[in-house]
Amino acid sequence: MSVREFVVLGTASQVPTRHRNHNGYLLRWDGEGILFDPGEGTQRQMLRAGVAAHDLNRICVTHFHGDHSLGLAGVIQRINLDQVPHEVTAHYPRSGQRFFDRLRYATAYRETVRLTEAPVAADGILAATPSYTLEARKLSHSVESYGYRLTEPDGRRMLPGRLAAHGIGGPDVGRLQREGRLGDVTLEDVSEVRRGQRFAFVMDTRLCDGVHALAEGCDLLVIESTFLDEDAALAADHGHLTAGQAAAVARDAGVRHLVLTHFSQRYPDPEEFERQARAAGFEGELTVAYDLLRVPVPKRR
Numbered sequence: 451m452s453v454r455e456f457v458v459l460g461t462a463s464q465v466p467t468r469h470r471n472h473n474g475y476l477l478r479w480d481g482e483g484i485l486f487d488p489g490e491g492t493q494r495q496m497l498r499a500g501v502a503a504h505d506l507n508r509i510c511v512t513h514f515h516g517d518h519s520l521g522l523a524g525v526i527q528r529i530n531l532d533q534v535p536h537e538v539t540a541h542y543p544r545s546g547q548r549f550f551d552r553l554r555y556a557t558a559y560r561e562t563v564r565l566t567e568a569p570v571a572a573d574g575i576l577a578a579t580p581s582y583t584l585e586a587r588k589l590s591h592s593v594e595s596y597g598y599r600l601t602e603p604d605g606r607r608m609l610p611g612r613l614a615a616h617g618i619g620g621p622d623v624g625r626l627q628r629e630g631r632l633g634d635v636t637l638e639d640v641s642e643v644r645r646g647q648r649f650a651f652v653m654d655t656r657l658c659d660g661v662h663a664l665a666e667g668c669d670l671l672v673i674e675s676t677f678l679d680e681d682a683a684l685a686a687d688h689g690h691l692t693a694g695q696a697a698a699v700a701r702d703a704g705v706r707h708l709v710l711t712h713f714s715q716r717y718p719d720p721e722e723f724e725r726q727a728r729a730a731g732f733e734g735e736l737t738v739a740y741d742l743l744r745v746p747v748p749k750r751r
Contacts, residue, residue: 452480453478454479455747456672456746457477457499457501457743457745458474458739458741458742458743458744459471459473459499460475460741461741462715463690463712463713463715464715465715466491469740471741472491472492472520473488473492474488474491475672476496476501477649478505479581479649479747482508483501483506483508484507484509485506485508485509485510486509486598486653487512487518487519488519488522489516489519493525499742503529503534504532504534506525506538507539508538508539508540508541508577508584509538510584510651511542512543513546513591513593513595514549514550518654519542520553523553523554523557527557529563529565530565531562537564539566540566540568541568541570541586543570543595544569544571545594573660574586582601582646585598585599586599587660587664590655590660591654592689595654597650598650598651599649599650599668602648604644606627606641606643607641607643608640612641645750647669647750648669649668649670650668652665652671652672652674653712654674654689654712655689656686656689662699665700667705668705670705670706670709670747671705671708671709672711673696673708674690674710674712675693675697676691676712676713677691678717678723679693679694679726682695693723693726693727693730694729696710697726697727698730700732701730701732706734706748707735707737707748708727710723710724710739720740723738724736
């Protein structure tokens with residue numbers, strides 16, 4: 451049975467707190483696992499969340515600030531220690547290659563796994579599999595940063611009423627799906643487009659075109675909201691979003707489930723992020739993330 455869920459490993463910005471680890475997030479997508487922004491302590495958070503090194507197929511780093519990347523060294527070494535049997539691909543800004551190299555070889559260890567480096571230099575498609583297309587979009591931060599978007603290919607949903615009207619049933623349904631036609635009946639006659647699910651991961655950034663492009667039509671949007679709205683000037687100066695800005699992006703993009711994360715330690719009340727997001731007019735499902743939370747990807751429409 452396929453599993454599509456988002457596992458939150460850490461939610462703190464810049465420095466961890468007693469209750470929030472540095473960033474770290476895992477997207478389970480059918481049989482694959484994509485690890486986003488492994489900050490310091492990610493390996494331990496993986497253990498607490500029941501995430502194994504064998505679960506990882508890709509690592510996506512948005513940018514090379516420590517709270518988003520210092521965990522790379524431990525995660526890469528754990529992948530090799532556990533002798534993960536499959537290839538693991540790492541995506542990260544090409545401009546930060548020197549940082550990736552330092553983290554990959556921070557200490558001595560035995561390399562046993564094929565870790566493929568696939569740096570990002572511009573907007574575009576990074577990978578296309580039967581299950582999803584992964585793309586990157588440039589964001590606006592104090593260092594080069596990219597957000598990531600995963601899109602499932604569209605499929606088709608069979609319509610029982612139309613099948614019955616054409617007298618099609620049993621094995622003939624499968625044949626029609628495989629061949630696209632059964633006699634005078636085409637697949638389009640008895641089915642409709644089933645839109646693929648869409649997920650986006652947006653970390654440290656000001657408002658920019660990339661944010662809106664990543665969020666458009668998402669079933670699940672994970673986005674930073676480091677600051678509250680009263681500190682919007684501070685957010686812009688440091689290259690971040692507020693809760694209201696993140697929610698307005700989700701509102702305008704038609705997002706179904708919004709996950710806010712990456713919170714400044716200056717705010718003691720996480721519920722205020724939800725209040726400001728609702729005040730911005732977002733009416734979909736809303737989650738203020740906390741460490742070790744699991745969020746299912748919404749079912750298809």
